Amino acid sequence: xxxxxxxxxxxxxxxxxxxxxxxxxxxxxxxxxxxxxxxxxxxxxxxxxxxxxxxxxxxxxxxxxxxxxxxxxxxxxxxxxxxxxxxxxxxxxxxxxxxxxxxxxxxxxxxxxxxxxxxxxxxxxxxxxxxxxxxxxxxxxxxxxxxxxxxxxxxxxxxxxxxxxxxxxxxxxxxxxxxxxxxxxxxxxxxxxxxxxxxxxxxxxxxxxxxxxxxxxxxxxxxxxxxxxxxxxxxxxxxxxxxxxxxxxxxxxxxxxxxxxxxxxxxxxxxxxxxxxxxxxxxxxxxxx
Amino acid sequence: xxxxxxxxxxxxxxxxxxxxxxxxxxxxxxxxxxxxxxxxxxxxxxxxxxxxxxxxxxxxxxxxxxxxxxxxxxxxxxxxxxxxxxxxxxxxxxxxxxxxxxxxxxxxxxxxxxxxxxxxxxxxxxxxxxxxxxxxxxxxxxxxxxxxxxxxxxxxxxxxxxxxxxxxxxxxxxxxxxxxxxxxxxxxxxxxxxxxxxxxxxxxxxxxxxxxxxxxxxxxxxxxxxxxxxxxxxxxxxxxxxxxxxxxxxxxxxxxxxxxxxxxxxxxxxxxxxxxxxxxxxxxxxxxx
DNA sequence: AGCTCTTATGAATCATTGA
DNA sequence: GTCAATGATTCATAAGAGC
Numbered sequence: 001x002x003x004x005x006x007x008x009x010x011x012x013x014x015x016x017x018x019x020x021x022x023x024x025x026x027x028x029x030x031x032x033x034x035x036x037x038x039x040x041x042x043x044x045x046x047x048x049x050x051x052x053x054x055x056x057x058x059x060x061x062x063x064x065x066x067x068x069x070x071x072x073x074x075x076x077x078x079x080x081x082x083x084x085x086x087x088x089x090x091x092x093x094x095x096x097x098x099x100x101x102x103x104x105x106x107x108x109x110x111x112x113x114x115x116x117x118x119x120x121x122x123x124x125x126x127x128x129x130x131x132x133x134x135x136x137x138x139x140x141x142x143x144x145x146x147x148x149x150x151x152x153x154x155x156x157x158x159x160x161x162x163x164x165x166x167x168x169x170x171x172x173x174x175x176x177x178x179x180x181x182x183x184x185x186x187x188x189x190x191x192x193x194x195x196x197x198x199x200x201x202x203x204x205x206x207x208x209x210x211x212x213x214x215x216x217x218x219x220x221x222x223x224x225x226x227x228x229x230x231x232x233x234x235x236x237x238x239x240x241x242x243x244x245x246x247x248x249x250x251x252x253x254x255x256x257x258x259x260x261x262x263x264x265x266x267x268x269x270x271x272x273x274x275x276x277x278x279x280x281x282x283x284x285x286x287x288x289x
Numbered sequence: 290x291x292x293x294x295x296x297x298x299x300x301x302x303x304x305x306x307x308x309x310x311x312x313x314x315x316x317x318x319x320x321x322x323x324x325x326x327x328x329x330x331x332x333x334x335x336x337x338x339x340x341x342x343x344x345x346x347x348x349x350x351x352x353x354x355x356x357x358x359x360x361x362x363x364x365x366x367x368x369x370x371x372x373x374x375x376x377x378x379x380x381x382x383x384x385x386x387x388x389x390x391x392x393x394x395x396x397x398x399x400x401x402x403x404x405x406x407x408x409x410x411x412x413x414x415x416x417x418x419x420x421x422x423x424x425x426x427x428x429x430x431x432x433x434x435x436x437x438x439x440x441x442x443x444x445x446x447x448x449x450x451x452x453x454x455x456x457x458x459x460x461x462x463x464x465x466x467x468x469x470x471x472x473x474x475x476x477x478x479x480x481x482x483x484x485x486x487x488x489x490x491x492x493x494x495x496x497x498x499x500x501x502x503x504x505x506x507x508x509x510x511x512x513x514x515x516x517x518x519x520x521x522x523x524x525x526x527x528x529x530x531x532x533x534x535x536x537x538x539x540x541x542x543x544x545x546x547x548x549x550x551x552x553x554x555x556x557x558x559x560x561x562x563x564x565x566x567x568x569x570x571x572x573x574x575x576x577x578x
Numbered sequence: 579a580g581c582t583c584t585t586a587t588g589a590a591t592c593a594t595t596g597a
Numbered sequence: 598g599t600c601a602a603t604g605a606t607t608c609a610t611a612a613g614a615g616c
Contacts, residue, residue, distance in 0.1 A: 052570065066464050084427040091380045103374050109398055111418050122431055127483030128398050138373040142411055151608080165391050191608065192408060194416035196400050325589055405590045406607030414607080415590065448587065489610060492588045500589055 006228070006251045008242050008269050009285040012262045015234035015255040019062035026066050027253075028141065028229035031220050031241050033211045035077040037089055049082060050088040053096045059234060064101055066232065070141045072224040073102065076110065076212055078129040079284055084122060094132065102134040106195060110216060113200040129212075131197070131220070145220040148190035210240045217244040239265025246272050261284075295517070295540045297531050297558050298574040301551045304544040308351035315355050316542070317430065317518035320506050320530050322365035323348075326378055328523035338371065341378040342385050348523060353390055354523065355574025359430045359511040362391065365399065365501055367418040373411060391423040395484060401506060402489040418501075420486070420509070425483040434448065435511040437479035499529040514539050535561050551575075 009033030011018050034056070037049040047055045063073060076162050079090040083166040098104055108131035202213045217240060221231055227249040233241035238261055245252035246269060254264050298306050299415050324533060326338040334475065352362060368379040383482035387393055404416040491502045506529060510520055516538040522530035525543030527550055534541035545551045555575050 026454045085394060086396060087383060088387065088393070092385055094380060095377060098377065104377070105374060106412055107375060109400070109485075111398070111400065115483055121433075122427070122429070123395050123484070124433070124481055125483045127485045138411070140411065144408075144413070192413055194404055194608095196398075196416045277406070321590080367589075369589085373592090399607095403588080403609035403611095405588055406609080407590055407592090408606050409591055412591075418589085464597095478582095490588060492586080492610060 005283040006246050006249050007285060008246045008252050008254075008272075009254065010236065010239065010242065010254045010257060010262055010265050010269065012259060013200075014257050016059050016062065016107045016154065019059070019066055019077050019234065019253050022062075022066045022253075025068045025071075026054065026230060027232040028068055028071045028225045028250075029221060030063050030067055030071070030073040030232045031076075031217050032074075032233045033237070034235045037080060037087065039225055048079065049089045051086045053073045054062055055091050056093060057096060057100060060097055060100060060102070063232070063234065067136055069137050070139065071136065072105075072140050072142075072220075073134040074108075074220045074224070074256040075132040075134065076216065077132065078126070079176065081123070087222065090130065097134060101136070103136070103138065104132065105140075106133040106216055107131070108133065110212070111196055111198045113198055115201070131216075141224060141226075143223060143226065144192055147193055147219055149193050151191040210238050214244050218240040218248065221245055221248050221250055236265060237261050239268050243268055243272050272279050292358070294571040294572040295538050295559075296574055297535045297541050297543075298544045299525065299528065299531065299545065299551055299554050299558065300544060301544050301548060305348050305351065307544050308328070308348070308355055308523065309354045311351075311542075313354055314357045314360075315519060316521040317357055317360045317514045317539075319352050319356055319360070319362040319521045320365075320509050321363075321522045321524045322500050322522055325366065326369060326376065338376045338378045340410055342382050345382060346385060346389060348533070349389060349391070352521075352523065353425065356425055358426050359428065360425065361429050362423040363397075363509045363513070364421040365418060365505065366422065367415070367419065370412070379419065383452045386423060390425070392425070392427065393421065394424045394429075395422040396420070397422065398485045399501070400485055400487045402484060402487055403492065404490075408456075420505070430513060430515075432512060432515065433481055436508055437481055440478045440480045454563075467477075486499050498529055501529065503533055507537065508532040510534055510537050510539055525554060526550050528557050532557055532561050 031060060035047065037047050060073075067073060071280045077090055077093075081087070094104055110129045110131050112127050112129070115125050118125055141242045197216070197219060199213050199215045199219075202210060217233075221241075221244055225231060229250050231241065231245040231250045231252040232250070232255075234255045236242055236256045239254055239256075242252045242254040254265060256265060266284075269284055270281050324336065326336050356362060360461055365529060366379055366382075368376045370376070383393055394470050394517050395542045399418045399420050401416050401418065404414045407414055419453075431553075486505070486508060488502050488504050491499060506522075510530075510533055514520060520530065520534040520539045520541040521544075522541070523544045525545045528543055528545075531543040542560045543554060545554060555573075558573055
């Protein structure tokens with residue numbers, strides 16, 4: 001039993017230390033939402049915005065080491081407002097991570113469909129967060145097909161009768177067959193998404209208030225890993241990333257410094273739905289540093 | 290005639306020089322979409338990404354001077370991809386503008402509902418651009434009520450067609466600036482928007498193909514100015530910002546280096562619909578450097 | 579007027595080819 | 598070797614034509 005089941009490990013401790021004991025090139029995806037500056041003050045000692053980059057770099061250095069060359073690092077983050085201004089520590093972090101050896105491949109926008117209510121005289125509600133994609137190499141794994149979305153009625157109409165536009169564009173090609181081109185569209189009812197994700201925040205969740213909805217790590221896990229791959233979240237909080245990984249058949253390691261969050265994450269993981277025939281806690285490893 | 294009409298001036302030349310002749314503290318809003326690095330090579334000589342900040346700063350220095358203390362500067366920009374990475378010149382520009390004395394108040398996201406098609410092995414289509422808000426002081430003018438939208442899914446549809454409909458309905462002048470049809474909604478629940486704007490690019494428009502839809506400057510003009518205020522676009526292109534300003538009863542100065550764009554902007558401005566009784570070209574000033 | 583269907587095209591990006 | 602030009606790929610929207 002459990003041989004083909006994904007393992008899910010939750011470790012209590014600081015990822016700066018815990019990752020040091022892990023092997024090089026062992027994870028396919030790092031997805032995380034680190035404690036934002038000045039948030040969770042009790043947990044990480046309240047990182048000051050001015051010290052944020054300095055605090056982050058030793059941790060991202062370990063992440064760079066344990067990530068496979070074809071792997072991806074997705075950082076969900078948003079700068080806070082201080083004295084009426086957006087703080088610049090996220091911009092500085094991006095520049096610093098590039099200096100550390102990361103490639104800044106892309107910036108996805110998570111559009112929070114239902115963002116926090118509130119009103120201020122000088123700004124509107126903040127309805128988006130950054131999902132920064134970093135890589136070790138330009139040649140990383142990406143399963144675009146796994147996140148395709150239903151298309152408009154464009155394709156069906158288009159295929160009935162080809163417009164002049166298609167014909168003329170096609171004619172500009174030299175020496176390839178018409179059928180080859182149109183074959184891409186036959187039976188196609190799914191379109192590739194863009195770099196803007198529309199996800200509602202999960203509100204009204206009693207026990208654990210996660211920083212992001214399950215759908216967020218799900219999307220990136222599907223996109224950047226395959227079944228059996230390894231997912232790491234060095235600031236796993238209440239375990240959302242680990243649960244998403246487990247449900248998708250990926251192995252995972254979640255690191256969390258706060259004991260209560262670890263407990264919550266482990267509880268939730270045990271309740272995770274698995275394939276028929278598996279015991280709920282097969283493959284679960286709950287080590288403590 | 291024309292006493293209460295907004296003036297609209299289009300000047301041909303480089304804003305670095307032309308702004309030098311303008312008075313301090315004379316504009317309420319600067320809205321612009323500068324030539325992106327390596328784009329519009331024929332017009333601006335194709336600014337190299339590495340040189341972008343250096344190229345921009347003398348111009349933004351003038352902007353800082355001519356902006357009123359309560360005014361706002363909105364910069365629509367997006368970094369290009371180079372060798373598989375997002376370039377960092379926009380991040381560096383934000384940091385440099387702060388050093389120059391600007392406050393980075395907010396970053397709005399323009400979500401392009403119809404972004405450019407295409408497929409690549411390592412990224413999805415780019416569906417968003419930055420609208421960076423900068424100020425001279427924490428105490429700037431902001432008319433939040435002017436951009437409220439009805440609650441429910443009607444809001445999305447309304448925003449989508451904001452440009453065209455508002456344009457044709459403006460003659461009916463309602464204090465809200467939305468046009469008469471919005472009057473139907475007076476008394477219903479209006480909600481404040483968030484910092485994510487959902488607007489389609491205007492494609493398939495033969496006469497003037499603007500980099501951004503009319504609705505984009507319209508939104509910021511309503512938000513950050515009142516009737517009779519002064520709007521500046523130092524890279525006005527085909528005149529979209531100036532037209533939006535004029536239709537909303539704001540005075541405007543548009544600067545554009547390329548003669549053909551100036552001509553197009555002037556043509557469009559003459560066609561702009563105004564309040565009843567006004568001659569179409571009342572208040573228009575088409576100076577050439 | 580209100581539909582449907584046709585057509586054009588947009589601040590794109592990457593791999594390949596040629597200078 | 599680097600760098601510039603070209604071709605291939607792709608989808609949401611609006612204008613316009615036709616009914």
